[in-house]
Amino acid sequence: MVNLGDIRRQYTQGRLDEQTAAADPMTQFHAWFEQYRGTDPLEPTIMTVASVDAAGQPWQRILLLKAYDENGFVFFTNYDSNKGQHFAENARASLHFFWINLERQVQVQGMVEKISRAEAEAYFHSRPRESQLGAWASAQSRPLADRATLEAQFAEVSKQYEGQDVPLPDYWGGYRLKPARMEFWQGGEHRLHDRLEYSLADREWKKQRLNP
Structure with a gap:
């Protein structure tokens, strides 16, 4: 067994306070994303996308975020790929952003839907x-x-x-993940991390702190 228990890091970059965080998670995401992009990371749009296959087995892969707004997060792929087949059967999906240089994570859960053909055309021809x-x-x-x-x-x-x-191939296009839950994580000293959860109910976002 390779023992990695001695690899430790203290997280001291900052704090996340439910009193000062934005009321809307997309506003909070935008603020954090712009701060992260300002650190000049190698690939600022990188994220993990999780799907579930017909047998209930979760899958994950790295994709690039290509747009976001109040309606959700947009990424592109082949609709006939494994993830495309998963989404056709189960539209529930999750995104995960890990910004280690700021000691931050953001996870997003929600439902995916295909974007319009016109949106896909515009992006495809920009590539x-x-x-x-x-x-x-x-x-x-x-x-x-x-x-x-x-x-x-x-x-x-x-x-x-x-x-x-x-x-544009008929089998190629984009998805928009419409968030129903978002969680923001800020690393804290002594593993006393700050976790802030936003959950959508009746078209309104509820914000609460979670134990680390």
């Missing part, structure tokens, strides 16, 4: 051309014989769309 072609070349999450096969598929679609715009 680098190679990424657009990659969406056609890859049957995401499906078995693949080898790397050479993937590169051959990419070369084929590159030739197919040479000299023309790359269309």
Whole structure:
């Protein structure tokens, strides 16, 4: 067994107070996100997205947050991927943001829904051309014989769309997670962390402190 019990860190960056935190969690998220982005992280939009398959098995993967507003959090993927199939059967999902340099975490639970075709088109055509072609070349999450096969598929679609715009595949688009619960975590000394939970009931957010 690899014993990691001696690896410890004290969390002393700050505090999270329910009296001064925003009444709306998206306002609080925006404030924290802007502070985090100001630290010049390598990948500011990185997040973990969790889904549940038909057998009840949770899955997680890293994706990039591409937009957020009062309606929720937007990310993009192949609808035929594992997560797309999970969401088709069970729209409940969770996001997790870990901002270690600020000693903060944010978790979000809610339901996902597909964004409009127009929104997907706008984002898809803002991507680098190679990424657009990659969406056609890859049957995401499906078995693949080898790397050479993937590169051959990419070369084929590159030739197919040479000299023309790359269309949005029918199986590719975005999801919006509409939050029903959000939790903000600020690391605290002696493991006395600050945890603030927002839960949505009757279209109003209730805010309360949780034990660490």
